Amino acid sequence: MIKRIGKQSLMLSDGPAVEGCAAVVGKKEGEGPLGKRFDLISEDSYFGEGSWEKAESHMLRQCFTMACDKAKLPPSELQYILAGDLLNQCVSSAFAMRESKTPYLGLYGACSTMAEGLSLGALLVEGGAASHVCALTGSHFCTAERQYRFPLEYGGQRTPSSQWTVTGAGAVVLGKSGRIRVTHVTHGRIIDAGIKDPNSMGSAMAPAAFDTLRAHFRDTGRSPEDYGAIFTGDLGALGHDILQALFKADGVELGPRYMDCGVLIYDLATQEVNAGGSGCGCCASVLAGHILQAMEDGVWERVLFAATGALMSPTSSQQGESIPGICHAVVLEREG
Amino acid sequence: MIKRIGKQSLMLSDGPAVEGCAAVVGKKEGEGPLGKRFDLISEDSYFGEGSWEKAESHMLRQCFTMACDKAKLPPSELQYILAGDLLNQCVSSAFAMRESKTPYLGLYGACSTMAEGLSLGALLVEGGAASHVCALTGSHFCTAERQYRFPLEYGGQRTPSSQWTVTGAGAVVLGKSGRIRVTHVTHGRIIDAGIKDPNSMGSAMAPAAFDTLRAHFRDTGRSPEDYGAIFTGDLGALGHDILQALFKADGVELGPRYMDCGVLIYDLATQEVNAGGSGCGCCASVLAGHILQAMEDGVWERVLFAATGALMSPTSSQQGESIPGICHAVVLEREG
Numbered sequence: 001m002i003k004r005i006g007k008q009s010l011m012l013s014d015g016p017a018v019e020g021c022a023a024v025v026g027k028k029e030g031e032g033p034l035g036k037r038f039d040l041i042s043e044d045s046y047f048g049e050g051s052w053e054k055a056e057s058h059m060l061r062q063c064f065t066m067a068c069d070k071a072k073l074p075p076s077e078l079q080y081i082l083a084g085d086l087l088n089q090c091v092s093s094a095f096a097m098r099e100s101k102t103p104y105l106g107l108y109g110a111c112s113t114m115a116e117g118l119s120l121g122a123l124l125v126e127g128g129a130a131s132h133v134c135a136l137t138g139s140h141f142c143t144a145e146r147q148y149r150f151p152l153e154y155g156g157q158r159t160p161s162s163q164w165t166v167t168g169a170g171a172v173v174l175g176k177s178g179r180i181r182v183t184h185v186t187h188g189r190i191i192d193a194g195i196k197d198p199n200s201m202g203s204a205m206a207p208a209a210f211d212t213l214r215a216h217f218r219d220t221g222r223s224p225e226d227y228g229a230i231f232t233g234d235l236g237a238l239g240h241d242i243l244q245a246l247f248k249a250d251g252v253e254l255g256p257r258y259m260d261c262g263v264l265i266y267d268l269a270t271q272e273v274n275a276g277g278s279g280c281g282c283c284a285s286v287l288a289g290h291i292l293q294a295m296e297d298g299v300w301e302r303v304l305f306a307a308t309g310a311l312m313s314p315t316s317s318q319q320g321e322s323i324p325g326i327c328h329a330v331v332l333e334r335e336g
Numbered sequence: 337m338i339k340r341i342g343k344q345s346l347m348l349s350d351g352p353a354v355e356g357c358a359a360v361v362g363k364k365e366g367e368g369p370l371g372k373r374f375d376l377i378s379e380d381s382y383f384g385e386g387s388w389e390k391a392e393s394h395m396l397r398q399c400f401t402m403a404c405d406k407a408k409l410p411p412s413e414l415q416y417i418l419a420g421d422l423l424n425q426c427v428s429s430a431f432a433m434r435e436s437k438t439p440y441l442g443l444y445g446a447c448s449t450m451a452e453g454l455s456l457g458a459l460l461v462e463g464g465a466a467s468h469v470c471a472l473t474g475s476h477f478c479t480a481e482r483q484y485r486f487p488l489e490y491g492g493q494r495t496p497s498s499q500w501t502v503t504g505a506g507a508v509v510l511g512k513s514g515r516i517r518v519t520h521v522t523h524g525r526i527i528d529a530g531i532k533d534p535n536s537m538g539s540a541m542a543p544a545a546f547d548t549l550r551a552h553f554r555d556t557g558r559s560p561e562d563y564g565a566i567f568t569g570d571l572g573a574l575g576h577d578i579l580q581a582l583f584k585a586d587g588v589e590l591g592p593r594y595m596d597c598g599v600l601i602y603d604l605a606t607q608e609v610n611a612g613g614s615g616c617g618c619c620a621s622v623l624a625g626h627i628l629q630a631m632e633d634g635v636w637e638r639v640l641f642a643a644t645g646a647l648m649s650p651t652s653s654q655q656g657e658s659i660p661g662i663c664h665a666v667v668l669e670r671e672g
Contacts, residue, residue: 002464004415008439010465051655079340080523087649088424090444094526094647098660103344103523105452106647106662108426108444116441120456127463128338129346187416187439190430311434311442313425319387324434326442 006219017178020071023289026167067171110309138169139279170284202239208325228300233283236276342555353514356407359625362503403507446645474505475615506620538575544661564636569619572612
């Protein structure tokens with residue numbers, strides 16, 4: 001049963017379970033600190049395809065297939081695929097799933113897409129609309145770079161606050177049986193703190209993460225101590241520190257249990273990614289490759305997963321607009 | 337209660353009700369056959385803003401506010417806004433709702449967005465996740481033209497099969513009280529019939545409409561005669577005829593009860609729109625301005641609303657890809 005608690009949160013009393021998940025990443029992500037956690041690392045940035053856009057689709061399809069395999073579920077038994085990405089018109093997900101023969105719900109939550117898909121999928125299962133769903137998303141450094149910033153050949157300099165788009169995908173199959181359950185979701189509002197620098201996404205998204213996490217603690221009556229770990233999506237080193245400072249000013253210590261997927265996925269000292277990772281694939285691959293596995297392994301019993309997104313486009317930035325942020329949060333809990 | 341029927345459909349036994357709706361359109365749409373049905377017609381394609389992208393946002397915000405007003409619902413009492421559009425990174429919806437302070441679920445279903453938002457919103461209400469939600473979408477001729485095709489100043493010739501992107505927005509507030517209810521939804525799969533001509537969207541989307549409507553009739557055990565009217569989103573004149581022919585080959589006569597919003601919104605003989613209207617705003621404004629009003633007026637008791645989308649991008653077409661289509665269907669029923 002779905003029960004509303006407070007203004008923005010829902011409690012899912014049955015709690016849809018993670019039946020399987022998979023993470024596929026690129027070479028650079030494979031060389032990072034979480035390298036060993038991913039199901040597949042592609043040495044080829046083209047994934048054997050003729051364009052980076054097709055590569056991104058290929059990666060998503062691989063990831064989807066692996067997640068279904070690991071869930072021991074024939075893809076035809078899924079009732080919904082919830083997917084989205086960063087490409088214009090979300091083509092990499094649509095083309096990846098074009099032969100799936102499964103009802104498809106396209107999402108656009110920018111880098112918050114994994115939490116949006118996971119939460120909506122959980123609500124579909126909990127509400128009786130589906131018995132199995134798959135939440136899928138990903139990003140590719142080369143497609144994002146040329147769409148959002150510059151042609152890759154240009155080799156433009158990057159500001160210290162900029163982040164590196166993760167080449168990676170994550171897929172999570174939800175259903176009824178499994179040890180890790182989605183027990184709560186808190187959906188976020190759009191928060192625009194007036195940041196206009198598209199090379200400082202962490203500062204643009206941190207206020208949205210603050211708003212959603214604060215709403216979550218308020219609605220559930222919980223505090224950070226109630227969680228073994230709290231993850232934001234891709235705030236990077238700068239956004240991570242801003243979020244910590246915002247909570248500190250509010251009298252709340254997040255402490256070392258708070259981590260950001262964009263900080264975890266690369267070695268910031270040696271991999272030349274400046275403030276860390278970003279992109280839909282950042283927290284999606286860290287969730288499916290690292291977080292859920294660590295929960296299975298008994299590292300954490302209860303995790304708060306808060307994916308963050310920046311809802312701007314190159315056009316909106318060129319027209320002088322600031323960057324609206326959003327953050328959706330999902331509670332994952334391992335049964336005893 | 338949500339009950340699965342068949343492979344792709346859901347029955348909503350309580351049936352979330354339309355509490356209010358609004359349609360805002362541009363000058364050309366105001367001059368069309370449905371002109372008198374819309375709540376607001378803007379003579380100014382800029383809607384008083386400095387760019388067409390900002391105009392599109394402005395129109396969406398106006399439409400959202402009017403729908404809440406007509407529902408007599410303070411926007412702060414909404415628990416979800418489900419919105420999306422055609423612009424890269426769906427910026428017009430995000431910027432339109434940036435001050436809303438309401439949890440925001442971004443969708444990308446191309447021109448199927450109104451049915452995707454309406455159906456997901458109905459499931460959130462029916463499943464107990466929300467008491468009031470708003471589904472919102474729109475499109476603008478000038479933003480779409482320059483993003484998908486050519487700079488407007490170029491004045492390129494248009495093929496006979498091409499469609500005219502509707503400048504328009506539609507918003508529907510769903511809740512518990514109202515005479516028109518969402519009783520069934522059928523979510524569509526991605527169908528790619530191999531059409532590669534981005535100037536022939538109707539032919540690319542008609543096979544998806546066929547697939548979803550056929551699934552709907554199969555799952556519900558209903559036939560076209562069970563509906564007072566059946567609407568597709570924006571197949572245009574060509575797609576309308578293709579869908580009719582596909583059903584005919586299958587032994588099913590859709591008959592005159594079948595209409596396409598892209599054919600209805602313009603006078604195809606005099607308004608120089610070639611095969612008709614298209615864009616997220618096409619079926620959204622026709623639904624909110626015309627269909628729901630006619631149902632209130634007693635014209636139809638039960639309507640099948642099937643919005644259609646083409647999940648391509650200029651990049652995917654430039655890379656030689658065909659155009660995947662999708663269609664989601666929603667049953668609207670008026671109480672006695």
